[in-house]
Amino acid sequence: MIRLTTPLGDEVLDLRAGDRVLLSGTIYTARDEAHLKIREKGFPFDPKGAVIYHCGPVIDEAQNKVVAAGPTTSARMNNLTKFMLDAGIRGLIGKGGMSAKVREELRGRAVYFAFTGGCAALAASCMELAGCHYSELGMAEGIWEIILTDLPVVVGIDAHGGDLFER
Amino acid sequence: MDPLYNRLASAVEEAIHQAETILPPDVEEALHTAYNKETNPTARGEFENIFANLQIAREKNIPICQDTGILVIYLTIPETVPLTTKLYDAVSEGIRRATKSVPLRPNAVHPLTRKNSGDNTGAGIPAVHILPGDTLQVTVFPKGAGSENMSQIRMMLPSEISKIPEFVTSVVKDAGSRPCPPIVVGVGIGGTFDSAASFAKEALLSPINSMTSFEQEICDSINQLGIGVMGLGGDTTCLAVKVKEGACHTASLPVAVNIQCWCSRRGVVEVKL
Known part of the structure; x- marks a missing residue:
């Protein structure tokens, strides 16, 4: 098992599809609306080496806690990913994989991590809530800044065209 | 009140x-049976995440x-x-x-x-x-929406009975990684356009620890697809196929396919009168 901590750098180039990784450090949730907002208004965080999580969590705002936070279907973000990678994002986390176009966009610079769909309780147990950006987008669509400790992911698409979802 | x-x-x-x-015991048992047979290392890792998740949800009393x-x-x-x-x-x-x-x-x-x-x-x-x-x-x-969105219904011809397994398998193939496999597949056969869909959903309510030879045949055909846990490849794409039938018009053969993610949840409580 490989251990990685965000922000990520050129170590992502060493990863190969199928590698199991324990991921730690700060990540940012973003679904459709957050992608559109960032494209329009810019990043509310430093995108260099950052990791995006395709997720609409259940948050207990009274206790400032992540209750449940499994991945959403990444394919919805197929056409919203290139500008993220161009800005320096080095990792995506989601479920179900992404298009051949994204596979090419990842080449030489970033990877796609698959996290098990439905595993919302396991994800939440690895998470500490650090903040919220663009909170006007609401609970599911806002950008939640989360500190991970050892989230068990697998490299679904590597930076060299390797893709476990391709068949 | x-x-x-x-x-x-x-x-x-x-x-x-x-x-x-x-999760109902029959579903958790089916997941363990699939894990024990799984030969793909990535799929085995995904199963381990699923089991860890089930334990945390149960212990912490969270979804x-x-x-x-x-x-x-x-x-x-x-x-x-x-x-x-x-x-x-x-x-x-x-x-x-x-x-x-x-x-x-x-x-x-x-x-x-x-x-x-x-x-x-x-x-x-x-x-x-x-x-x-x-x-x-x-x-x-x-x-959940991920699996519900992948469901389909087709008004087949009475002469196409032998093509039912092929249709069900094609629905699962089209769904790919999106419904969070390993899935349970509910198939409604007969009735009318609306009741076939109801049969398919009701079929998902029955325990998944046994299958008829017809259900097993469709399940085996789906597992040949190699989609695997979460679409990452592997031996098990489908935990079980459950079929519910009803009589239909002599000129009709409605077939509905309702897909259910691995998290096949159900709760039953009796009310005191």
């Missing part, structure tokens, strides 16, 4: 809580998945309980209570304006299916 309806609302809340936090679904309700009512709107109101009240107490993600929106009701109820939902019975019993079936 009348005490009986208050007890019904509480039973709905309890059945939702049970369904959202603890297994953040998509807590649209709630489909099945009720049996004895002769002594009249079928009135109070019955439906009590079910909706139970859902509103569970939305706060479990908690559930508010998932119910207007279909066109997409405005969220905030409490998982709305016009026409929950769907409440009522059958006569000896006891007042609630069955809650939370249905």
Whole structure:
């Protein structure tokens, strides 16, 4: 098992599809609306080496806690990913994989991590809530800044065209 | 609220809580059986995440998945309980209570304006299916969107009976990684356009630890696809196929395929009369 901590750098180039990784450090949730907002208004965080999580969590705002936070279907973000990678994002986390176009966009610079769909309780147990950006987008669509400790992911698409979802 | 309806609302809340936090034993057993047979290392890792997740949800009393679904309700009512709107109101009240107490993600929106009701109820939902019975019993079936969206219905020809397995397999192939495999597949055969879909959903309510030879044949055909756990490849794409049939018009053969993610949740609670 490989251990990685965000922000990520050129170590992502060493990863190969199928590698199991324990991921730690700060990540940012973003679904459709957050992608559109960032494209329009810019990043509310430093995108260099950052990791995006395709997720609409259940948050207990009274206790400032992540209750449940499994991945959403990444394919919805197929056409919203290139500008993220161009800005320096080095990792995506989601479920179900992404298009051949994204596979090419990842080449030489970033990877796609698959996290098990439905595993919302396991994800939440690895998470500490650090903040919220663009909170006007609401609970599911806002950008939640989360500190991970050892989230068990697998490299679904590597930076060299390797893709476990391709068949 | 009348005490009986208050007890019904509480039973709905309890059945939702049970369904959202603890997987039925037959489903957990099917996942373990698939894990024990799995030869793909990536798929084995995904199964391990699923088992860890189930344990955490149970211990911490939190939802297994953040998509807590649209709630489909099945009720049996004895002769002594009249079928009135109070019955439906009590079910909706139970859902509103569970939305706060479990908690559930508010998932119910207007279909066109997409405005969220905030409490998982709305016009026409929950769907409440009522059958006569000896006891007042609630069955809650939370249905997530990832798998529900991949479901299909086809009005096949009576001459195409032998093509049913091929159709069901093609629906699963089209769905690919999106419905969170390993899936359970409910197949409704016969009836009319609408009842075939109801049969498919009802088929998903039966325990998945046994299959007929017809169900096994379709399941084996699906597992040849190699989609695997979460679409990452592997031996098991489908945990079980369940079929429910009904008589149909001599000129018809409706076939509905309702897909269910690995998190095949259901909760059953009996209400004291």
